[in-house]
Amino acid sequence: xxxxxxxxxxxxxxxxxxxxxxxxxxxxxxxxxxxxxxxxxxxxxxxxxxxxxxxxxxxxxxxxxxxxxxxxxxxxxxxxxxxxxxxxxxxxxxxxxxxxxxxxxxxxxxxxxxxxxxxxxxxxxxxxxxxxxxxxxxxxxxxxxxxxxxxxxxxxxxxxxxxxxxxxxxxxxxxxxxxxxxxxxxxxxxxxxxxxxxxxxxxxxxxxxxxxxxxxxxxxxxxxxxxxxxxxxxxxxxxxxxxxxxxxxxxxxxxxxxxxxxxxxxxxxx
Amino acid sequence: xxxxxxxxxxxxxxxxxxxxxxxxxxxxxxxxxxxxxxxxxxxxxxxxxxxxxxxxxxxxxxxxxxxxxxxxxxxxxxxxxxxxxxxxxxxxxxxxxxxxxxxxxxxxxxxxxxxxxxxxxxxxxxxxxxxxxxxxxxxxxxxxxxxxxxxxxxxxxxxxxxxxxxxxxxxxxxxxxxxxxxxxxxxxxxxxxxxxxxxxxxxxxxxxxxxxxxxxxxxxxxxxxxxxxxxxxxxxxxxxxxxxxxxxxxxxxxxxxxxxxxxxxxxxxxxx
Numbered sequence: 001x002x003x004x005x006x007x008x009x010x011x012x013x014x015x016x017x018x019x020x021x022x023x024x025x026x027x028x029x030x031x032x033x034x035x036x037x038x039x040x041x042x043x044x045x046x047x048x049x050x051x052x053x054x055x056x057x058x059x060x061x062x063x064x065x066x067x068x069x070x071x072x073x074x075x076x077x078x079x080x081x082x083x084x085x086x087x088x089x090x091x092x093x094x095x096x097x098x099x100x101x102x103x104x105x106x107x108x109x110x111x112x113x114x115x116x117x118x119x120x121x122x123x124x125x126x127x128x129x130x131x132x133x134x135x136x137x138x139x140x141x142x143x144x145x146x147x148x149x150x151x152x153x154x155x156x157x158x159x160x161x162x163x164x165x166x167x168x169x170x171x172x173x174x175x176x177x178x179x180x181x182x183x184x185x186x187x188x189x190x191x192x193x194x195x196x197x198x199x200x201x202x203x204x205x206x207x208x209x210x211x212x213x214x215x216x217x218x219x220x221x222x223x224x225x226x227x228x229x230x231x232x233x234x235x236x237x238x239x240x241x242x243x244x245x246x247x248x249x250x251x252x253x254x255x256x257x258x259x260x261x262x263x264x265x266x267x268x269x270x
Numbered sequence: 271x272x273x274x275x276x277x278x279x280x281x282x283x284x285x286x287x288x289x290x291x292x293x294x295x296x297x298x299x300x301x302x303x304x305x306x307x308x309x310x311x312x313x314x315x316x317x318x319x320x321x322x323x324x325x326x327x328x329x330x331x332x333x334x335x336x337x338x339x340x341x342x343x344x345x346x347x348x349x350x351x352x353x354x355x356x357x358x359x360x361x362x363x364x365x366x367x368x369x370x371x372x373x374x375x376x377x378x379x380x381x382x383x384x385x386x387x388x389x390x391x392x393x394x395x396x397x398x399x400x401x402x403x404x405x406x407x408x409x410x411x412x413x414x415x416x417x418x419x420x421x422x423x424x425x426x427x428x429x430x431x432x433x434x435x436x437x438x439x440x441x442x443x444x445x446x447x448x449x450x451x452x453x454x455x456x457x458x459x460x461x462x463x464x465x466x467x468x469x470x471x472x473x474x475x476x477x478x479x480x481x482x483x484x485x486x487x488x489x490x491x492x493x494x495x496x497x498x499x500x501x502x503x504x505x506x507x508x509x510x511x512x513x514x515x516x517x518x519x520x521x522x523x524x525x526x527x528x529x530x531x532x533x534x535x536x537x538x539x540x541x542x
Contacts, residue, residue: 093451099444103466113452
């Protein structure tokens with residue numbers, strides 16, 4: 001990737017996210033686990049990448065590394081070409097459960113990040129209200145999480161993440177706690193929001209259709225120690241020039257082939 | 271955005287079956303109330319009748335009307351207020367000290383897993399040891415006044431530490447992880463996640479401590495005291511005034527109910 005800067009010279013623009021020969025070992029009384037092995041790949045600005053693999057392949061570990069919750073044993077994890085030093089407001093993390101605090105209202109939940117970071121609370125409040133309203137939660141700002149349905153809670157969790165104005169979103173199976181129907185529509189909605197706002201997103205899932213339907217590329221990992229197995233470019237030319245939404249993508253004729261290829265890959269052990 | 275909030279009960283006119291169901295519920299609630307009152311009345315009647323009929327020795331059991339007279343006599347002497355006040359003050363102070371000290375220790379243990387590991391066996395022993403066994407030692411060390419507070423605090427303190435620490439350490443790890451991804455350090459995890467997420471643990475501990483402090487105070491007063499309901503009980507039994515003993519016990523149970531209701535009120539207010 002090259003571009004011209006103002007001085008007219010060629011300048012390398014680093015990828016948004018890059019793993020460079022990353023290894024990670026977990027230590028416990030039972031022994032040492034090699035969770036991630038020689039992982040190298042990168043994600044471009046505004047790209048949506050899904051990571052799939054069986055449980056224990058280190059998918060979630062990759063997100064913990066990116067969010068700065070863990071440090072690699074060796075190798076480098078880079079954001080905008082700089083090594084990740086710790087949690088940063090630039091990176092938003094959505095977990096498997098919505099983890100909304102039941103003692104806070106939806107609005108107060110969305111303000112948790114700005115509170116922790118010591119941001120300007122007046123501006124944060126306006127931002128949170130605007131974001132939550134645009135997600136259809138305008139009437140529920142002062143409700144407590146248990147009063148909301150699963151889908152609404154997941155949208156509130158997205159609002160909390162977006163309130164920090166991150167440019168990278170890490171999604172760790174964020175839809176897995178939802179029932180099937182809600183899951184499909186929330187995935188579509190959230191996928192659309194992420195694309196509209198031009199965020200870089202990395203989704204970890206073991207749901208292959210979900211991975212294909214949302215992503216520009218699907219990264220397949222092999223189980224323990226987690227290694228890169230293959231990367232698939234996802235495109236749906238049959239559905240027109242623009243990237244279709246996740247629902248339409250599931251209907252596209254290319255979908256089956258992607259599904260079949262990735263499914264077979266995950267089944268075969270080498 | 272096709273979803274709506276979870277459905278609420280319909281406000282339309284209720285069906286006959288529903289009205290019947292409501293009525294049955296109300297009837298059942300009345301039955302429960304009546305049952306409770308009947309048991310109380312039966313107990314009082316038996317207590318009154320048995321000694322009067324000569325079935326049991328009234329010197330040993332006394333009986334409700336005599337207890338009432340004893341209560342009025344204490345009231346007339348003007349000392350009852352003093353006894354109740356002394357016991358209440360002792361309970362409130364040791365309850366508050368145990369709660370505050372216990373909370374501080376539990377927070378320290380949560381902040382330092384190493385400290386927790388080191389102290390764990392000592393806390394387990396301290397909690398399992400019957401604190402009542404320490405009463406004579408406290409008496410020798412601290413004198414009559416101090417030993418009452420010491421035993422009441424000791425009875426409530428260790429269970430406070432253990433209950434709170436257990437609650438803290440069982441905080442949803444996903445909520446903690448989320449706070450960490452938002453940049454929270456240990457102190458912020460404590461104030462934003464662990465403490466607000468454990469209000470119910472506080473309330474449960476508070477409820478347990480009301481009873482425990484009362485136990486500690488009464489036992490302390492048994493050992494040595496010049497006033498208080500525990501003193502009244504010991505004194506009454508020494509001069510064989512069972513009516514005085516029973517009156518003190520009834521007052522004690524009323525006090526514990528009153529404190530319990532107060533805590534419940536506070537809970538409703540805090541959990542809103």
